[in-house]
Amino acid sequence: MPKHEFEVDMPCTGCSNAVNNVLKKEDVKFEIDQPKNLVWIESDKDAEVLMEMLKKAGKQVKYNGTK
Template identity: 75%
Template sequence: MPKHEFEVAMTCEGCSGAVTRVLNKLEGVTFEIDLPQKLVWIESDKDAEVLMQTLQKCGKEVKYNGTK
């Protein structure tokens, strides 16, 4: 399963909580959040565009860095 890296403009625990909430609504994804680095890694078979649109629902600026 590919691991996608995203930069998300998170500044606090509330921000990472919002990211966690939107990602928990997706089926078949596992994710890791690095708040100090403002990075989110998502393991999923879903298209990167679907993951990006899901992350944008938390209201933060999101940038896709590619697969790792």
């Protein structure tokens, strides 16, 4: 399963919690590195679909590719 990397604007713990809460509802495996503003999602879903999921947290999102 591919691991997608995203840059997400998360300047505070509350921001990373918002991203965490959104992704918990989506049934995907993920990791968040709040100090580096990075989120990794393991999923067979299209990157655009994953990006839209992340945007539900109200943060700016940039797709960096698969790792």
